[in-house]
Amino acid sequence: MDDKLNDFLKQCLANMQAHVTIAELTKVSPSWGHMNYMPEVHKYYYILDGEGCFKLNDTLYEAKAGQLYLLPAGVKQTLSTSGSNTCYKYWCHFTASIGDINPFQIMKLPYRIEVDNALSGFVETLFRDMIAHMRRKELVSALKVKSLFFDLLHFYMERAEITEVRTEASLTYEKMKTVAAYMNGHLASDLTTEELARLFHLSPNYFTQQFKEMLGVTPIQYLKRLRLAEAKKLLRTTAMSVTEIASAVGMELHYFSRLFKSSESFSPKEYRQLYRKRSVIDSRE
Template structure:
């Protein structure tokens, strides 16, 4: 995966908000069946044993023990008990929103992985289920953390599979914008120029960008510039004025202000701190 696509996916994940609505570990009942329904939530099924039938979109599956299924929100689905031993499975229903978009509408990701009957996915599901009866003050945070870890593990496993993980087709205009920013962050970039890359009206482009990434296009450009400045501070002996010229912020005073706002440190202390660490 090239750096631009990877950065786009990381931007989505950086703005991800999750909510768990249901979860469990059990053997399904004999009447476990529903046909051609479209849920407004995502589902994970981790099959531990037994037999059954799933349909996700237009594709039918006969899940096997050790397989981990993602059933995305907004996709027509069916499931039913088969004639053999009934499924025993870990499962959860959850939303995973990036702005106003379901994460799995923004990513092309396989809907089934081979995880094995024991291992990290099972441990992560048990961690999630342990939150179900938690009455502590921080229980909602622990539940979200456990769900985030489960999603992160699925995406990492998917990314290392033969299918991989890619931004969906609807992300292509924004991918072109991100690529343009990465190539030209060191010069004065305007909203009109970036909007043209996405083939959108400037005002609409700003709304679309913020809806996807939770930040404005110019804020993202500055974030990219600060990331490059951090790298130059710790890997070179360039003076701050030279770094500013390289990253597109020639005003040293403004660069220092922006840098401290982003990192909590001014450029010189940042350089000394990070160079003193191995």
């Protein structure tokens, strides 16, 4: 995955909203199962013991201990037991969105990962604490549940390969990704919302609304972030003057200096000096 795409996906994930609706530890009955249904919620299953048979779309999985499943909403599922030793599992249902888009259509993840024995206790603790906090009445318990859920998602995504898919539901994502790439390639230009909207034959207001729903910021705010990130890179890696860097990222010097200090709490020159001092210290250690 290239750096620009990686940065864009990070921004998408930063704006991801999620809510755990239920979490439990269950030993399923021999009659447990669901046939060819498409749930409206996402699900996690962590198998502790026993066996089961999961068919997800057209792929058949033998569910066994040590496996963690992520079953996205909208995926055709057939779930059943496969013997007398039925599945003993932690599980939870949750909703998730990035703007109005299903994140698991933007990022295609495998439906299953294997959890090493050394990490099984960590995963069990996440589920156990999630269940405990969902049962508590304290106000902060809701925040703890969300924190534990994102820890679980982080654990899963670190061990799963992400691939992009193009579906009808992810067209907005594809457009926004193209806009971000265009911005990166034209940092020195005097870009406007109107110009960016014209790229996709959209009205500026509608374009701004769609962009903010996806990334949580307006196109111009996102462009400022890109320019500041590029400016910091140039300050660290080149001998260009601050004036030259301001021009390279499409800003007037006085505005660039003011925006940089507001964002970083240092002027561009102070930032460069601080980075060089840190580099010298690091080289001595």
